[in-house]
Structures are given as C-alpha cells and as structure tokens.
Amino acid sequence: MNTAPVPASSHAAKIAWRLATVTSIVAETPHVRKLVLDVPGWPGHRPGQHVDVRLTAEDGYQAQRSYSIASASQDRLALTVERLDDGEVSPYLTDVLTVGDRVELRGPIGGYFVWDVAIGGPLFLVAGGSGIVPLMAMLRHRAAALETADVRARHNVPARLLYSSRRWDDVIYRSELARLAQDDETLEIAFTFTRETPEGWTGFQRRIDRMMLAEVAWPPGERPHIFVCGPTPMVEAAATALVELQHDPALVKTERFGPTGGSA
C-alpha cells in the first residue's frame, strides 16, 4: 500500500534493490502491457525516471533491464513494457508474470531525462513507439499539476507531443491521450504512422523527419524543453534534425532505447 509519495530528489539515499509485487496487469496494445506494482517504501519519482528490473532464474542466472516509469508520481508505480520477440526479459514480464508475482527492482533512477512543471515550458515531446512511456509520465504529471491551476498557469507550460507508431493499434495510451488533449487546449498532439494509417487519416504518414519537426515544434526562439525517446535510430535522426533547426542542443534531451523496434 503506497502512502503519498514524495518526489525523489537527487540527494536521496543509495538506491537499493527491492521486491515489488504485481498488483495488476493491463493490455495496452497487442504487444504492450502495463504492470502496476506495489513497492514497500517506494519514495516516489520524477517524470522521466526509470527502474531497473532484475530476474533471477532457478540456476542463478540473472538478467537485468531498465524500464521507464509510466505513472505520474502521485499514482501507484506502473511500468509499461513492450514485448520484444527476441527479448530476454520482456516476454517474461508480458506473458508469464501474473498478479501476485514478485520482481526485484531498484529505483527511481536518473535525474537527467526528467521534466516537471517547475522546470517550465514550452514542452516538446517526440516519441517513437514505446518511447512514449517516459513522456507519458511527464504528460500525466503535467495534467495533475495543472488540474487546479488557472488558465494562465496552463499557458505558461504549453505542451506538444509528436508520436510516431507503426499503426493505430500500436498507439499506447490512445484514449487517455485523446482525453488529455480534449480537456486541455494547451496540449496538442500530432500522430504519424509509418506502416499503415487509420481509415480516412489525413495526418502525417511517414517517419519523423526534419520537415515534420519544423512544422510541429515551437520555433527555437521560444526555447522549448525538448525530450526525444524511442529506438536509437529514430532518436538520433530527430535530435540531429532539431539541432539543425537551430534548437539549443542543451535543451534537447534524448533517451535512446537501443536498436529495437516499435515505431518504424
């Protein structure tokens, strides 16, 4: 049972491995599961942070992977895991793990790829496939933080998300994103699809490129805080394009997920 979490600070005590209990598993898309976890003593986290999950086989073999935290800090800890066909850890987490099982995890980890409303805006998020996960934590935090704020506060931290997926069925958090954008005029979301488009789609239908970013991003003069997350090739292409478009490199933060797919 989680008490109200305190956001983790960079000077917290040394991060230790803990045993987490799975309290629910939700299918977000055909290949993606949300794992909600109960972690005794969880100190809370900042949007964008991740946890390390460690699995130990009966013969003692251990495998460890990092997963971004999907939940906003005031909610129960949730990870969103994409099943990779050749993955060593993800198929276990998405297919084998059941409610009541326990996994070792440590965290929250990472103070570099984080954003909260105190940092300010505009906020520009660029997601490829499962790269949406840490960015969703940012949007969930933003929505909660601004829930009781006045219109001016919302306009102080406007946000835009550019989200690339293979097809509509692969869009994680589909209905929640629609609801967030509908309820908040200061949040704009653009989707692009790289394999199949929904029927009647008139939006983007290609990999994220410089022209698309020029169209969707704020002008560099606005000095938006930019976070790019997804497969390494997509992140590198987007980050390079954003710097070419004259965005300050110090404001472009990236979290590469490695070579695996999910977006293109």
Next chain:
Amino acid sequence: MNGNDKYASERQSIDESAGEATRLDGNAAAGILSEVFVPDLTTARATCANCGTIRPLGALFVYAHGMGMVMRCPSCDAVVLRIARTRTRLWFDLTGARVVFMATEALAVA
C-alpha cells in the same frame, strides 16, 4: 589505459560499426553509477579530457557490453568514462574526464 587482458578482450568485443544503432544515452549508466555514487551522476558535468567539451554525463553516448559500459564524448568520440563489473569488483576509469562538477545541493546526502 588499463593493460589488463580482460579489458583488452572487452574492447575488441565492442563492434563499433554496429554500435551506433545500439548506443544509448548517459542515463543508461545511472543505475550502475548509483551502486557507487549516491548523488545522481548523470546530471553532473564532465569535461572531455580529449576535446574539452563540457556536457552532463546524461548526454554522453553509452555503449554497453557484457561486462559494463563505455561512455563516449559525442563531439570527439573519445572515452570519457569506463565502467566494468566482474563477480568481485566494480571498475571505474574516469581518466577520460578532466573535471566532474555538480551543484553543491546535489552532494547533500539525506
């Protein structure tokens, strides 16, 4: 550089041409760094000993391999930080970083 044979075989096992598609960011090193350093080092800034560019560790390129990871300068590709773990030891080689500095509030330990 460490003349240890174990290190040499690790260097050879990193396929640099495939490395670019698989490389990660400095925040991928945050977990293993947290085993030794209590403040989060990914927000600390290092000066590359090779080219002098200053960046937060979170902005370095990370190439992971079986025994740990190598952090490289995005400007000149030099190794800034090397981390390796054996069954009994954790190795940190910081000779590629000339200076690492943090805002003093990050050094306070709860």
